[in-house]
Amino acid sequence: MENIKEYIKEKREKIKEKAMGISKKTKAVMAFMLFASVFATAAYVVGTISVPVTVTEAFSVGYSLADSNGACYPYNYAQYTSATPSITGYPGDTETICVSITNNGNGNLPFAVTNDNPSVLSISYLGQCSGTISAHSGTVCAIVNTIKADAAPVSGVTENISVTRG
Secondary structure: OHHHHHHHHHHHHHHHHHOOOHHHHHHHHHHHHHHHHHHHHHHOOOOOOOOOOOOOOOOEEEEOOOOOOOOOOOHHHHEEEEOOOOOOOOOOEEEEEEEEEOOOOOOOEEEEEEEEEOOEEEEEEEEEEEEEOOOOEEEEEEEEEOOOOOOOOOOOOOOOEEEEEE
């Protein structure tokens, strides 16, 4: 009778093991497969390269005063320099500052020309003063500065003009 009890107990254990999941042999095979798959999928590095990256400014910016008719020269960028023009005049006089922006890059880039408005000047813009400049092309923004009629004589006033990209 004892043997029968042991036999039944062993059978129950085996049934319980099978009901609980995977047999010991199957677990061993799965562990081996997992271990082998790590080696099968590992990449072998044949070579590497380090590439230096340098970013330079894409915009070239130049300034000039307009001609006697107040016109900028949109296609003659050679006349524009990095030297800052100056305005000297009387109340009511108008002087136009031309800002040339050239995109030397290979992509279309957004830009904006802005300035702080000194209290003695009335400012208006002509031409393309914001938007996008296509690759390898340029634009001219004209900033029309009119000295206000009620401006008192003053010196040392500065108008800051900025060209921003982005």
